[in-house]
Amino acid sequence: MDREWIRNPNRVSREYLNGISEFLKTASKHVNAEGYTKCPCQNCNNCRLKSLREIQQDLGRYGMSFNYTTWTHHGERLRTVSSCSNSSRFPIFG
Template sequence: MDKARNTQAYIDRVAKFIEFAFTHSARGNAILCPCRKCLNCCWFEASDVYEHLLYHGFISGYKRWIYHGEASSSLASDSDHDPVQLDDVQEENDLDNYDEMFEMIQDMAHLIGDLGDSGGGEDPIHEDVEPGSVDPLLERKKKHEADAFRQFIADDDEELYPGCTTFSKLCFVVRLLHTKSLGGWSDKSFDMMLELLK
């Protein structure tokens, strides 16, 4: 959707998109947000997606609704619904094949819970540790994992380079590794490409 975001036409198209998206969403009250910051990777409710799309705009080249958490066959097999045409162009976008990495990160964050909590107690691996006490090795390991996870999340908020609005540091690395995987690049060719980019 390449229209200027300050026009009524853009605002109307966003409202139409939101209405369609939430009618066909797999999660009912949330969809993957196609704004430039979220890149179809984060689940949000209608008001948040609307705000993101007005503030950040759609992903560059975003042309039609596809892969927002709906079952893979739901749009293809449902002859009553055609994907929303955000522009007259019917091009597939490489971002349509959304990477589930960010959903996995969110799931991982829920599993980890409170990153600062390192309580001892009922850990079968550390049965010799008194309940309520903290095993120093376990404490250091949990702190290291929590710090690494926090850095991982911080990389998602960090621009790839000053002024870059297309990719966060994390998103670029994930996309680069995804491209390596899809292209069948050897480690050597990947390392050579990284050396060239320096």
């Protein structure tokens, strides 16, 4: 599933609610001992620890932070892209 749902202004749409569900499944694997993890809503912006239930409510109320498309605070790794697709195309002179 892509992350376009994050920008959907209709927070009761099937797309948005499915996106929240997908996020909560990922986040549930990254809670602390008390059951809290960072809340990525536009209000908290990954600066507050909350329960999954509170996060679900916040995502419905405030929406997901628009720039949080790689869930690094919830276990995802940043994707790295090589700047050189084929280094053999350019000979090295020395």
